[in-house]
Amino acid sequence: MTTLIKNATIVNFNETKKANILIDGETIADITTDEPKADTVIDANGKLVMPGLIDMHVHFRDPGLEYKDDINSGSESAVAGGVTTCLPMANTNPINDNAVITRDMIAKAKARGLIDLLPIGAITKSMGGNKVVEMGDMINAGAVAFSDDGLPVASSDVMRYALEYSKHFGSFVINHSQDCSLCRGGHMNEGRVSAILGIKGMPREQEEIMVSRDLLLAKLTGGHIHIAHVSSEWSLKLIKQARDEGINVTCEVTPHHFTYTEDELMNYDTNFKMSPPLRTKSDVKAVREAIADGLVDVIVTDHAPHHDDEKFIEFDKAPFGILGLQTLIPLTLNLVRDGLISYEKMVELTSTNAAKMLNLKDKGVIAKGMLADLVIVDPDIEYIYDKNLNKSKSSNSPLIGKTLKGAAVKTIKSGKVVFDFPNVVA
Amino acid sequence: MSYTKKDLITTSNLTKDEIYHFLNLAKEFKAVNNSDVKKAKSLYGKTTVNAFFENSTRTRTSFEIAAKRLGADAINFSSSQSSTKKGETLIDTINNIVAMKTDIVVVRHYSSGAAKFVAANTDAHVVNAGDGLNEHPSQALLDLFTILEHRGNLENLTVAIIGDIFHSRVARSNIYAMQTLGIKVKLFGPPMMLTGMEAFGCRICKTMQEALEDTDVIIMLRIQLERQDDEIAFPSVREYSNFFGLTRAKMKFAKDDVMILHPGPINRGVEINSDVADDPRYTHILNQVENGVAVRMAILHTLISNKQG
Ligand SMILES: [Zn+2]
Numbered sequence: 001m002t003t004l005i006k007n008a009t010i011v012n013f014n015e016t017k018k019a020n021i022l023i024d025g026e027t028i029a030d031i032t033t034d035e036p037k038a039d040t041v042i043d044a045n046g047k048l049v050m051p052g053l054i055d056m057h058v059h060f061r062d063p064g065l066e067y068k069d070d071i072n073s074g075s076e077s078a079v080a081g082g083v084t085t086c087l088p089m090a091n092t093n094p095i096n097d098n099a100v101i102t103r104d105m106i107a108k109a110k111a112r113g114l115i116d117l118l119p120i121g122a123i124t125k126s127m128g129g130n131k132v133v134e135m136g137d138m139i140n141a142g143a144v145a146f147s148d149d150g151l152p153v154a155s156s157d158v159m160r161y162a163l164e165y166s167k168h169f170g171s172f173v174i175n176h177s178q179d180c181s182l183c184r185g186g187h188m189n190e191g192r193v194s195a196i197l198g199i200k201g202m203p204r205e206q207e208e209i210m211v212s213r214d215l216l217l218a219k220l221t222g223g224h225i226h227i228a229h230v231s232s233e234w235s236l237k238l239i240k241q242a243r244d245e246g247i248n249v250t251c252e253v254t255p256h257h258f259t260y261t262e263d264e265l266m267n268y269d270t271n272f273k274m275s276p277p278l279r280t281k282s283d284v285k286a287v288r289e290a291i292a293d294g295l296v297d298v299i300v301t302d303h304a305p306h307h308d309d310e311k312f313i314e315f316d317k318a319p320f321g322i323l324g325l326q327t328l329i330p331l332t333l334n335l336v337r338d339g340l341i342s343y344e345k346m347v348e349l350t351s352t353n354a355a356k357m358l359n360l361k362d363k364g365v366i367a368k369g370m371l372a373d374l375v376i377v378d379p380d381i382e383y384i385y386d387k388n389l390n391k392s393k394s395s396n397s398p399l400i401g402k403t404l405k406g407a408a409v410k411t412i413k414s415g416k417v418v419f420d421f422p423n424v425v426a
Numbered sequence: 427m428s429y430t431k432k433d434l435i436t437t438s439n440l441t442k443d444e445i446y447h448f449l450n451l452a453k454e455f456k457a458v459n460n461s462d463v464k465k466a467k468s469l470y471g472k473t474t475v476n477a478f479f480e481n482s483t484r485t486r487t488s489f490e491i492a493a494k495r496l497g498a499d500a501i502n503f504s505s506s507q508s509s510t511k512k513g514e515t516l517i518d519t520i521n522n523i524v525a526m527k528t529d530i531v532v533v534r535h536y537s538s539g540a541a542k543f544v545a546a547n548t549d550a551h552v553v554n555a556g557d558g559l560n561e562h563p564s565q566a567l568l569d570l571f572t573i574l575e576h577r578g579n580l581e582n583l584t585v586a587i588i589g590d591i592f593h594s595r596v597a598r599s600n601i602y603a604m605q606t607l608g609i610k611v612k613l614f615g616p617p618m619m620l621t622g623m624e625a626f627g628c629r630i631c632k633t634m635q636e637a638l639e640d641t642d643v644i645i646m647l648r649i650q651l652e653r654q655d656d657e658i659a660f661p662s663v664r665e666y667s668n669f670f671g672l673t674r675a676k677m678k679f680a681k682d683d684v685m686i687l688h689p690g691p692i693n694r695g696v697e698i699n700s701d702v703a704d705d706p707r708y709t710h711i712l713n714q715v716e717n718g719v720a721v722r723m724a725i726l727h728t729l730i731s732n733k734q735g
Contacts, residue, residue: 195622198538198559198598268539314516314537316558 004038007045013348023372026414052084052373054354057300064093069305075114076391079419081325082375082408089149090122097122097133099141106142118144147174163223172224177210189277193262204232211235215242227251231276233286250297255331258287268315271398275320292340299349305394323397333406376410433545433552437563437603451724469498474530478504492722524550551729566599568721584610586637589647590619596689638679646688672698
């Protein structure tokens with residue numbers, strides 16, 4: 001079975017070129033200006049073809065909270081957003097803290113066959129913060145990194161051990177950086193808007209303190225620390241300094257943190273309630289500059305589905321988190337439109353760097369011999385992101401009902417078309 | 427100009443005219459309250475429900491009397507934080523209340539934004555009787571009414587709000603309404619109770635002296651001695667009283683004709699000493715309570731008039 005994508009504008013991290021892509025089976029057989037015969041021909045004229053996106057931070061709520069999303073609906077949302085590889089966080093129920101659950105998750109994703117699911121294991125048993133999981137076992141089962149996302153590891157000693165141990169296996173630790181002793185029941189960023197709303201806030205220093213600790217522990221151990229969803233100006237300063245000093249640190253940001261400020265919360269809209277919370281203009285500016293400067297390694301969605309009933313409630317009772325997979329491309333394209341990054345840089349941030357970090361040798365680049373994980377992007381298409389387009393079981397996105405620009409119009413996973421805009425998922 | 431919105435949730439969007447509408451109307455109702463037959467009829471045949479998700483005997487009673495004086499059937503519904511944990515959501519509860527043909531729902535809730543949330547999701551008129559740390563508009567209006575009544579006007583005033591500003595819905599509603607009227611507002615309290623308060627554009631005082639000097643009205647806020655959450659309260663009541671409480675000794679910085687207001691109930695000897703609280707030269711605390719009924723009558727009357735108009 002062969003497929004030819006013709007008239008493609010191929011965007012790789014280091015170049016953009018016009019060519020035809022010949023796919024044979026699961027892999028890219030050729031990149032050519034010729035027009036070889038193929039069983040199927042896709043005309044990508046006027047569109048961009050990028051390597052399938054890799055989202056290093058999603059929550060699929062499976063096992064245990066499948067009413068929010070499960071691996072199937074998560075996979076469908078992913079490919080509808082141009083994402084072909086997902087790293088789901090471990091805060092499922094039961095928690096993904098052992099090889100059995102890791103294997104089950106991977107098997108379920110394989111059965112649906114839309115994406116590659118690379119689970120992130122918990123750092124500690126039951127995410128209890130005390131005892132480090134059997135990392136070696138879990139890596140053998142397919143886990144790729146470790147995080148107690150949502151429940152930051154409070155003990156410096158446990159975190160040290162996790163960094164040392166994961167390093168031994170060539171893996172890394174992702175920390176949701178939050179010194180919870182400084183949270184004081186906060187529901188949003190502490191500052192001007194929280195003062196006006198009378199909602200208790202979380203100061204950014206709560207993130208920055210934890211970032212500093214983890215950077216120092218990475219210095220101590222030589223382990224690789226990946227800082228999840230960085231949201232504050234000072235966190236970025238600290239990361240930059242650490243990187244300049246040779247500390248093994250990488251970091252990610254989310255589209256909501258480079259798009260919105262805390263001002264969005266003025267109406268107590270629970271769809272803007274997320275953790276870490278939306279912060280100030282200067283933080284958003286810092287995040288955007290860090291993306292442009294190359295300090296940020298990857299853009300991730302932190303796709304966090306919650307049922308309507310859970311968000312249709314008093315602000316302080318609502319859970320943190322919003323959907324992200326299907327708004328990743330339009331919001332990231334805004335960075336290109338704003339002149340902050342190029343298309344090549346967009347590819348690097350949404351695919352190539354993650355592939356490198358995860359040591360996925362056949363992903364992240366469109367080239368002969370690579371896996372045919374591709375997304376055809378129409379950067380100019382305008383549409384309303386409504387409940388028909390939304391593939392998640394949940395609809396907790398502030399962008400539902402809004403007009404978006406740019407989308408994945410066709411997603412190809414291992415040579416197979418798995419999504420066709422607007423609605424068709426294989 | 428009268429007030430034409432469906433609900434009264436905040437003082438932040440009230441115009442000067444709208445504020446005076448409520449104050450002038452309250453004056454009329456106060457006259458009714460002081461007459462032999464304390465009854466008006468504008469809410470005759472109407473039902474109001476006080477939906478209180480947080481305890482407050484004073485505010486609830488005040489709204490209840492206000493509704494009854496206007497001829498309404500006033501029903502009290504209370505539900506504590508623990509009973510809402512049984513699974514019914516706030517909106518379900520409100521929809522049940524409204525389904526019983528309720529015209530006005532007076533909401534007191536422990537979550538900031540709850541009244542606005544209720545108002546946006548029901549057809550009934552909603553009055554915010556205090557939502558979390560956010561606002562308490564009827565309290566601000568009754569404070570203003572008490573000041574207006576005593577001084578004859580609200581021109582060229584300086585008001586100091588003292589105490590736990592961050593946790594005070596009374597402070598927020600007063601700040602908005604007072605700023606709209608051109609009243610200067612000063613704030614003072616322990617730093618952990620002033621977090622983020624620069625947001626309101628008020629002068630933040632460094633000392634009690636600064637707060638009291640050249641001030642026409644002092645609003646002392648209630649200190650929550652019973653902290654329910656995990657917050658670190660101030661170090662001690664004794665120290666609070668020394669540095670942030672209103673005592674006879676500190677009154678030497680204040681104007682002779684200064685008015686002292688307090689939303690009640692007072693923690694005697696903490697935010698305010700009895701020798702100040704009970705001094706008839708300064709205190710207007712019982713006037714506030716009396717005026718609260720008239721102001722709430724003005725609010726209920728206005729919302730119902732909107733419906734008919
Ligand atoms: Zn997180």
